[in-house]
Amino acid sequence: MKAIEFTLNDELVTVDLQPHMRLLDVLREHFLLTGPKEGCGEGECGACAVLLDGHIVNSCLLPLANVHKRHVTTIEHFSRSKRYQVIEEAMIYEGGVQCGICTPGMVIAIESLLNKDPNPSDAAIRIGLSGNLCRCTGYNMIVKAVKRAASKGEGLW
Amino acid sequence: MKNISDSIPKVDAHEKLSGSAKYVSDYMLEDMHYAKTVRSPHAKAKIKAIHIPTLKPGVHVFGAKDIPAKNHVNMIFDDWPVFAEETVNHVGEPVLLVVAPDRKLLKETVDAIQVEYDPLTPEFSLKAFAVHKAFKKGDAEKAFSEADEIIEETYETGYQEQAYIEPQGFIGTYEDGKTTLIGSIQCPYYVKNALLVTLGCAENEVQVIQAEVGGAFGGKEEFPSLMACQLAIAVRTLKKPIKMIYEREEDMAVTTKRHPSKTRMRAAIKDGRVQAIEAHVSLDAGAYTGLSGVVLSRAMLAVSSAYTIPNLDVSGHAYITNTVPNGAFRGFGAPQMIFAIEMFMHHIGKALGDDPYHFRRKHLVKQGDLTATAGIYRDPILMDKMIDKATAMADYHKKVHAYNAPDVYRGIGMSWFLHGCGFTGSGEAEHIKSKVRLRKDEANRVHILVAAVDMGQGAKTTLRKVVAHVLKLPLDQVIFDNPDTDRVPDSGPTVASRTAMIVGGLLARAAEKLKTSWEDGVAYTVEEQYKQPDYIKWDEDTMQGDAYPAYSWGVNIVEVAVDPVTYQVDVIGIWSVYDVGKALDERIIMGQADGGQAQGVAYGYLEVMAHKQGVLQHKNMTDYIIPTSVDMAPTENVVIDNPYAFGPYGAKGAGELSLVGGAPAVAQAIEQAIGKKICKIPATPEHIEELMRRESH
Amino acid sequence: MRHIIPETLEEALHVIAQGPTIKLAGGTDIMVKHRASQGLAAKLRQDVVYLLNVPDLHYIRKEDNGLRIGGMVPIETLLHHDDVPKILRDTLLDFASPGLRYVATLAGNIANASPAGDALVTLYALDALVRLKSLERTRDVPIEAVIVGPSQTTIQDDELIESVFLPDASFTHTEWRKVGTRRADAISKVAFTGCVTLDNDIVQDIRLAFGAVFKTVYRNRSLEKALIGQHRHDVVKQSDALCEKYLENIAPIDDQRSNASYRNTVTKNLLKAFIEKLS
C-alpha cells in the first residue's frame, strides 16, 4: 500500500497509517487537531465535521484512504480565515454557542452552506445545518447567526 | 454595563468556536493508558465465576475486590455499587475495569474475559418500591365526599435521554501521592466526596478538576461519580495517566435517564371548581435508588403547579426494576408531574363543558396563596400579565377557535408552570451549606472561587458579570477558571437551577464584602456561606412548609400541524414568557429558553426510548431521535422582570424552567389537531395512529 | 490484507477479479457497520478497494433514451444536476444530511440493499438499470433483479456497479414521501414514490414503489398494469380495494423506529392520498 497523501490545512502531508482508520482519529490523535469532536461515531451528529474540498463531511465516517489526494480543512485552520471572523462575530452576537461541543462542527456546516448559497433562506439554513445536532440551543439562535453572517459577510462567499 | 441584563459576549465563546476549548477527550498525555468496563449482559444474575486470561504486560483488571473502602457510589441513597460484587441487577452493570497501554490490547482483553453468570428472574414491572413519600393539604377526604363530580385520569411519560453531544469521560493522573481526575462533570464535590468514601483516603489524596463540559442536563450530576471511583482505583494502583471516554453506545446504554412515570389523578369538583386532587405518582427508578427519592419529591411538589388547589392528597413511589438506573435530568421529576397536571386541568375543563382556558385560569395561583405543601407564595406572581402577553404573541385565542374546526389538523396548546429554585426543602441549609470565596490578588484582579460548572448555560459569564458589577471592575479583572477542588470551596453542585440564584447571590455578597474592605495592591480572600432566610420553614418528614425559597414562572404556547396521512407532527411555532426574577444576561436567558423548550417539546412528541427485557432498544443517536434544526420551529420568547430580594440583582433560577412546560403544551396542541385525548407522551406518530385507529372502530 | 486505491476503473476491475474484496465507496454504510472502538481502524477483514475517487466513475451523461450516472457520483452532485429527474432530486433532498450526501453514492445505496434505502424507492419506480462490470463482462440488470433481500444482491465478487441508467420517462404527476423518524437526517419508517402519466384522463403509466415495508423496496407490476388503460375516475373508485391488495402483500416489521401497524396504516394512507389526487 502506498502512503496516503493529502492536503491538510493547506499543507501537503503524507501519512503511513492504516487506510481504514477513521479520518477523525487521524486528525485528533495523529495530528493533535482536536477541534473536530466525536459525538456519536456514526455520522449522525456532525460534531466531527471537517471540510473536504470545501464541503462539509463527517470525519468519523471517512476512511483515511478516501481523502487521498484531496483537501481537508479543520476548524483549526478555518478559524484563521476572514470568513471565520464573520461567522464567529455572528455566532457570539446571536448567542449560538452554549456548551460548545457541537460548535466547531456547526461552524464548518455554516461555512459549507454559505459557500454554496451565500444568501440562504431560513429553510435552506435549517437544511444546511440539519446534520449537526445541538442539544443546547434549540438552533434558532444559530439560524439567526447564519443570517447575520450572510449579510455581514457580503462578498466573502 | 449599566443594566446587568444587557448582554455581553460570552467569555468562552471564542475558544469554543475556534475548536481550542479543551474537553476531556482532548487531553492527550504522555504514557496514557486506556480503560474500559466489562459489563453484565444480564438484567439480573448471580456472578458465578470470573475468568481472567493471562494478561499481557501492562494490562490490568480491577473489580469489587480492589475497592479500598466502601463499594458504593456516595450519593443521597447509597445502594449503587461501584462494581457488582455477587449479583448484577441491570444490563450493563459494571463488573470489572480493564486498563491497557493501548486500545487494541484493551479491546482484546475485554473480549477475552469471561464472566460466568447464573441468570435470575428479573423484575420489570413496578412492584417493589425503594422510596415512598406522601403529604396532604387541607382535607381532601372531605372534599371528595362533598363533590358534585369526581374525575379521574392516568398519565404516562416515557424515558428521556439527556443526549448531551459529548459522551461522559474522565482522565485520571497520579503525582506525589495524589490522584487527580479531570472530567466532564456538573458537580466536582460530588465526585470528590464519592472518591473519599470509596477510596477511604485522606482529603488531600484526591483532586477533581472540571474539563470543558459538552452538555450535561443532569446526566453529569451523579453518574460521573461512578466512573470516577472506578478509574481512581486503577490510577492509584498503576500510578499512570488513564483515560476513560465512553463511546455513544456505552453512554446511552448505561448512564442515567429521566424516570418513566405513571401518575394517577382524581379530582373532586364542586361548583365548577377543583376542590381537591388526589395524586399518586410512580417512578421507575431502575436498578438502584440513587437520586430517585429526591426526584420523586420534586415531582410530588409540582403536583398543583401553577394552580391553587385547596385540598391535596399526594403520594408517590420510586420502584426498583432490573433496568439501568434513572437519575437527574433537567427538571428533575417536575416535567412528569407538570405534564400530568396540565393535561388533567385541561381535560377536566373539557369534561365539565367549560372552556379549558377559562377553567384553568380561574384556578391560577395568586400571591399569598398556600403552596401544595402549605408554604406561602410570598413574592409577586405575574402570571396574569404573562399569560396575556403570551396569548397575544401567539394569537392564541383566534387560533384555538379556528382549529376547533374538524379536518384542519392544526392545534395550539398552552402550559402554565412554575419551578422551585434551588434544592428541595431544607437541602440548601442542611446538606449543601454552600461556600464561596473571592480572592483578590496584588494586581487587584479578583478570582472567583466556586465549584459551579459552566456546562454551556453561561455560568462563567454571568457569575463574572455579577462580581464585576458589584465591584465596578472591568470584566477582565474578574477571573473564573474551571473548578478544581484543590482551589475552590464547595459551593454545591451545579444543579437544581441554583447556580445563578444561590451561588450568584453568595458571590454578590462576597463582592460587597470585598468592596467595603478593598485595599489596593493587597492580596486577600473573602468568604461567604449560605444562610437560609429565616422565614423559610420546611419539615422534611411531613413535607410541610416552604419547599423552595423562590419560584420561577413560565408560559409556553406551542402550535402544531399533524399530517393526516402520516400522523407526523410538525411544530410550527413556540411562544413563551418567563419570569426568572431578573436576567443576569438577556441573551444567555434566551439561549436557556430556546434550548430548554426544544428539549421539553421534543420530550412530548419526538423522543422515544424503551427497553425490552431490560435492554434499551434505542442504542445510539440514530435510534434515539432528538430534534434537528429542521424539526425545531422558530420561537418568540420574552423575559419579564420580577426581581427576587435574595437573588443577585433579583435573579432566580432559569436553567430548568424552560423545559418543564414543553410537553403538555405540545401534547395539548396535538390533542386539538387530531381530536383525540392524549394521556401519554411521547405522542409519536405511532401513538397517534393507535389513537385514531382505536376510536375509529 | 491489502488496501488498494485504484486510479482507474480498469485497475479496480483487475483487483476485484482476484477474489472477494470489500468495495468501499463513500463508506457511510461500511464504516458504521464495521466500526471498531475509538482510535482503531474499521473492522474490515478482506482486501479493501477504495472506489470513491476513481475518476472514471464520476460522470453524468445523457444517452439515447436515458441518463447514465457513474457509480461514484456523490448524492450531493445529483441533487444539483439539472438532467437528474426531478422525482429523484426530490428524493435525494431527504437523504441523510449535507455531510453524508457529499460522500455517499448511489452505488453504495444500491449495493447496501437496505429495505429503507431512500434512493432505491425512486430507482425502482424509474425502472433503473444497474450496470455491473467485471473484467470479462458488462451486464445491465434491472434494479429489482440486483437486490434480492436485506443486504443481499446478485452482484458477483468480480463485479462492481459502474453506473446506473435511468430510462427517459415523463410523468403527469410524481410524488415522493419520506416518513422518517424526524424531519431531517433520518431513516425512513415508510417511504413512497408514485409516478403517473395520464393522457386524456386515461392512465398510460403508473408506478408505485414503497420503502421500508418489505424485505426489499416493494413494487407490484401486475397491480400497476391492471390500472393502465383505465379512466382516472375509475382508478380513484378502486382506491380502497387497491390499498387492501398492497397491504396483503407487504410485510412491515416492528422495530425500534416504528411498528408494523403504523407502517401498514401509513402505506395505505399514502397510496390512497396519491390515488385520490387523480380525481
Ligand SMILES: Cc1cc2nc3c(=O)[nH]c(=O)nc-3n(C[C@H](O)[C@H](O)[C@H](O)COP(=O)(O)OP(=O)(O)OC[C@H]3O[C@@H](n4cnc5c(N)ncnc54)[C@H](O)[C@@H]3O)c2cc1C
Ligand atoms: C447518519 C446516516 C444517515 C443516513 N441516512 C440515509 C438516508 O436518509 N437514506 C438512505 O437511503 N440511506 C441513508 N444512510 C445510509 C447510507 O448513507 C447510504 O446507503 C449510502 O448511499 C451508502 O453509500 P456509500 O457510498 O457511502 O456506500 P459504502 O458504505 O461505501 O458501501 C455500501 C455498500 O455498497 C457496496 N458498494 C459500494 N460501491 C459499490 C460498487 N461500485 N459496486 C458494488 N458494490 C459497491 C459496498 O461494498 C457496501 O456493501 C445513512 C447513513 C448514515 C450513517
Ligand code: FES
Ligand atoms: S461523531 Fe461524526 S457525526 Fe457524530
Ligand code: FES
Ligand atoms: S452548544 Fe451544546 S450541543 Fe450545541
